Amino acid sequence: VDSVEDRLVRLPKRAWKKARKAYRYLIDETSGSAYNQFLTSHASFLRRRQRDIESDSSDEAEWEEEENRAERSGRQSFKASFLAKVFSSVIGYGADWRLAQFVYDLWLWSSLGGAKHCGGVSLRGALAGKNFSPTYWQNMHAALVDVVKQIGFPSLFITVAPWEPSAPYHAWLDDELGKMLRTRTNLPAAETFHLAHLLTQVAEGLIAGTNKRNLKARHRCWREHVLAAADGKTDTVVEIFGRLEFQDGKRKRYAGPAQSYHGSGRTHLHLLVWLKNMSALDWPRVLRADLAEDEPEMQDLVAGSQLDYDSSAWPLHEGPTTFDSSNGRISLHHPRKAKAAHVRAFMPDVIAAMQCHMDVQTGDGRALLLQYVASYAAKFSDSFATSWLNDEASAYHLARRILTEYHPLEPEMWLQLGAQFFRQVIATPVMRRVSVRCPWTSQVGIWETAYMECTWRDEDCTLLQYIRMSNKDSFYGQWLILNVPFRDIDDLWDDRVLRVPEGYRMLALCLLHRPGLWRRPLEVKHELQLEGYRDAHVCNILAMLEGHTAVIDAYLSGRLDLQHDPEPDPGSFAAPELGFRGALDPEQAVIVENIREIVRFSMQRRYPDDATVEDLQALMDRRPERGPQRPLCILGPAGSGKSTCVEVAIKRAAEAGAHVGVACPTGVLASSYREKFPDLDVDTVHGMFLLHKPEHETWDAMMPFDMAVIDEVGQLSEEHFERLLRLWDHTERRTVLVFVGDFHQLRGI
Structure with a gap:
C-alpha cells in the first residue's frame, strides 16, 4: 500500500504544492490536528500480518455485537438490504426475475401505504420524491421551465x-x-x-x-x-x-x-x-x-x-x-x-x-x-393517475389499484429501486422545490418572510429572483408574489379589486401591477411558449385570459357591480360526487348545468313506460320545447377536467332517472367506465350501436337512451361518426348526445 508521501509525489505540480502545504500543516504538532496520530496508527495497522488483520479480537466482537443490537432496535430497509446484495460480489441476486418482482412490489406497496398513513402530509406531498409519482415529474417539468425562462x-x-x-x-x-x-x-x-x-x-x-x-x-x-x-x-x-x-x-x-x-x-x-x-x-x-x-x-x-x-x-x-x-x-x-x-x-x-x-x-x-x-408529460386527468392523489381511498385500494394497473418494464423497475444510486434526471442546474402560498389566504411562509427581511437585495429584486414555480385564480396570486417586488405583503394589495368578484381578484391585481405583460397577448404567448405549451393550448389560455380580462374591466369601470351583478352562488359549484376534490371549476359547472337542462328536456319527451291512456294524452297535450339541434362536444387538452365534469353529469343524470349509456372506442376504456358506473349501460361504440351490422338494422339502437356519452371521439373514423349522427337524427334528436375527447392527443383509428 502506498504511503501518503508517495501519493503526493504523483500529483500534478500545481496540486502537489497545495497538498504538500496542507500535509505539513496537519502533521505539525502545534496545529492541534489529530491527523498525525491517525497517520501513525494507520501505518502500524498496515504493518500487521494479513491473518491478524482479518481476525476478530474480543473488543472488535463486543463492538460488533453492540452495533448489531443497535441495528435490530432500528428500522430495517428490505430494499436497501436487497440492493446491497445486488451490488456486492455475490452474483445471482440481480438475475432472478421473480425475486426482483417480489422486492419491487413489496417496496412499492410499502411506499404507498407509508405515504398514505403519514400524519399531517398529503399523499401528493409524501410521494413527491418518488420517481414513479406524477408529482415528481411535474416538479422536474417546473425545473426545466425555470431553466428555459432564465437562459432561453x-x-x-x-x-x-x-x-x-x-x-x-x-x-x-x-x-x-x-x-x-x-x-x-x-x-x-x-x-x-x-x-x-x-x-x-x-x-x-x-x-x-x-x-x-x-x-x-x-x-x-x-x-x-x-x-x-x-x-x-x-x-x-x-x-x-x-x-x-x-x-x-x-x-x-x-x-x-x-x-x-x-x-x-x-x-x-x-x-x-x-x-x-x-x-x-x-x-x-x-x-x-x-x-x-x-x-x-x-x-x-x-x-x-x-x-x-x-x-x-x-x-x-x-x-x-x-x-x-x-x-x-x-x-x-x-x-x-x-x-x-x-x-x-x-x-x-x-x-x-x-x-x-x-x-x-x-x-x-x-x-x-x-x-x-x-416525451414525459403524463396525462394527470385519467383515473389511474388521480388514484395516486386520492386521500380518501384506503391504503389497500390504492396499492391494489396501482399494482394491478401500473406495469413498468424490468429496466424501469430496477432504476426505480436503485434511484439513490442512478438518477433518471440528468441536469447541471441545482433544483429545489419551493411551494409559494397565494397572498392573504394563509400565514406568510418562510421564504416570503426571509425575502421581506432581507437587507442585501435591491428594491426591484422579485421573490422569484430571490429563491428562483400552479391554475385557478391562485396561479395569478403566486405569479404576483413571485414577480412583483415588495417590502411588505400588503404593498401588493389594491383596494380597487374589492369591486371585482373574489375569483378574479388575483388576476385583477396582476392587471393593475403589471399591465405591460397581462394586457399584451403576445407577451403572455411568449411566456407560455417558454413553458413548453403547444399552440392549441396557448390559444385556449389566451382566449380564456381575454374573457376574464373583459369581465374584470367591466367591474373596475363600473359597468358591472357586485350589488346588481353578484358572483355565482358557491353552492352551484359544489360537487359531493368528487369527494376529496370538493368542487367544480366555473367552466365545469356551466357544462354540468347545460347537460342537466338538456337531459330534463329529453326526459320530458320520453315515451312513458307502462303508460296509461291518461299518460299518453298528457304526453300529446304537453307543449314541446325546442330541443337541442346539435350534439354537445366537450373538448380540451389532457388534464383540463373533461372527464371530471362528464362523470359528475352522468351521475346526476342517472340520479334524476335518466337512462344513460356510455360508449368508448376501446374495450379497455369501456372497462374503466364499467368499474365507475356498474349500474349503467357501458359498452364499446361498436357493441352499443351495433356498428358491425347493416345500418338499416340499427335505426333504433340509440332510441332507448336519454343520454349517450361517446368518450375519446378523436378515435372514431369519419364513417362511424356520421353514422352516429344519423342514428341521433332517427331519435328526433331527443337523446342527449355528448362527445368527449382531445383531437391533439389521439387520432382516429
Whole structure:
C-alpha cells in the first residue's frame, strides 16, 4: 500500500504544492490536528500480518455485537438490504426475475401505504420524491421551465439509444455473464445499472464535459469533449437537462430486426443542451449526417444504426458544414444520397464509442423543447393517475389499484429501486422545490418572510429572483408574489379589486401591477411558449385570459357591480360526487348545468313506460320545447377536467332517472367506465350501436337512451361518426348526445 508521501509525489505540480502545504500543516504538532496520530496508527495497522488483520479480537466482537443490537432496535430497509446484495460480489441476486418482482412490489406497496398513513402530509406531498409519482415529474417539468425562462430555448436535442449486443461492457459485467452462463440482455440488474451509468457519463462527460467544471482549476476541466471549442479554451456548454427513458413500444412498426428493440424496455437518453459561443465549435468534426462512404467502419455503423424509416429531419445541403453566426443556424452537410437514405444526424465520437443509434436536432429551440416535454408529460386527468392523489381511498385500494394497473418494464423497475444510486434526471442546474402560498389566504411562509427581511437585495429584486414555480385564480396570486417586488405583503394589495368578484381578484391585481405583460397577448404567448405549451393550448389560455380580462374591466369601470351583478352562488359549484376534490371549476359547472337542462328536456319527451291512456294524452297535450339541434362536444387538452365534469353529469343524470349509456372506442376504456358506473349501460361504440351490422338494422339502437356519452371521439373514423349522427337524427334528436375527447392527443383509428 502506498504511503501518503508517495501519493503526493504523483500529483500534478500545481496540486502537489497545495497538498504538500496542507500535509505539513496537519502533521505539525502545534496545529492541534489529530491527523498525525491517525497517520501513525494507520501505518502500524498496515504493518500487521494479513491473518491478524482479518481476525476478530474480543473488543472488535463486543463492538460488533453492540452495533448489531443497535441495528435490530432500528428500522430495517428490505430494499436497501436487497440492493446491497445486488451490488456486492455475490452474483445471482440481480438475475432472478421473480425475486426482483417480489422486492419491487413489496417496496412499492410499502411506499404507498407509508405515504398514505403519514400524519399531517398529503399523499401528493409524501410521494413527491418518488420517481414513479406524477408529482415528481411535474416538479422536474417546473425545473426545466425555470431553466428555459432564465437562459432561453435549448440549442440541441440529442437522443442516444444504446443496444446491449454492441454496447461497451465493463470487464466485471462480462465476467458475471460468463459465470452465470448468460448472454447479453439476460442479466437485467447489472446491465440496466451499467447502461444508466454509461448514458449519464456520455451526457455529462463525453458530450458536454460538465462533470468537471472547476472554474478555479481550469487545468482540471474537460477540454476534449465533443462539444468543446476548437481552441480548447472557450466555454461553449451553458447547461444540460436530460432524462433516461425506456423503450415502451409505442413507435414499433414491426419492420424487421432494426425495429425489434421497441417495446423491450431498454434505457435510452433524451438530452437538451444550451450552448454559447457556438461559432467556436468545429462543427464538421462534431456533427455529421452523411453515409461516410470513405470510412468503411463508420459507414457500417451509419448503415446499421442511423437510417430512419421516415425522414432524416435535416434539409438537403451538398456543401460543407458551416455555422451562420447571424441567425445561429447550422448548415449541415447532408448530401442527396444520405437524404434519400434518411440518415439521422450523429456525433462520430459518440457512435464510435457506443456503437448505437443517436439523433441530433437543432434549429427552432421551442420545437426542441416541445419534443422533449412531450416525451414525459403524463396525462394527470385519467383515473389511474388521480388514484395516486386520492386521500380518501384506503391504503389497500390504492396499492391494489396501482399494482394491478401500473406495469413498468424490468429496466424501469430496477432504476426505480436503485434511484439513490442512478438518477433518471440528468441536469447541471441545482433544483429545489419551493411551494409559494397565494397572498392573504394563509400565514406568510418562510421564504416570503426571509425575502421581506432581507437587507442585501435591491428594491426591484422579485421573490422569484430571490429563491428562483400552479391554475385557478391562485396561479395569478403566486405569479404576483413571485414577480412583483415588495417590502411588505400588503404593498401588493389594491383596494380597487374589492369591486371585482373574489375569483378574479388575483388576476385583477396582476392587471393593475403589471399591465405591460397581462394586457399584451403576445407577451403572455411568449411566456407560455417558454413553458413548453403547444399552440392549441396557448390559444385556449389566451382566449380564456381575454374573457376574464373583459369581465374584470367591466367591474373596475363600473359597468358591472357586485350589488346588481353578484358572483355565482358557491353552492352551484359544489360537487359531493368528487369527494376529496370538493368542487367544480366555473367552466365545469356551466357544462354540468347545460347537460342537466338538456337531459330534463329529453326526459320530458320520453315515451312513458307502462303508460296509461291518461299518460299518453298528457304526453300529446304537453307543449314541446325546442330541443337541442346539435350534439354537445366537450373538448380540451389532457388534464383540463373533461372527464371530471362528464362523470359528475352522468351521475346526476342517472340520479334524476335518466337512462344513460356510455360508449368508448376501446374495450379497455369501456372497462374503466364499467368499474365507475356498474349500474349503467357501458359498452364499446361498436357493441352499443351495433356498428358491425347493416345500418338499416340499427335505426333504433340509440332510441332507448336519454343520454349517450361517446368518450375519446378523436378515435372514431369519419364513417362511424356520421353514422352516429344519423342514428341521433332517427331519435328526433331527443337523446342527449355528448362527445368527449382531445383531437391533439389521439387520432382516429
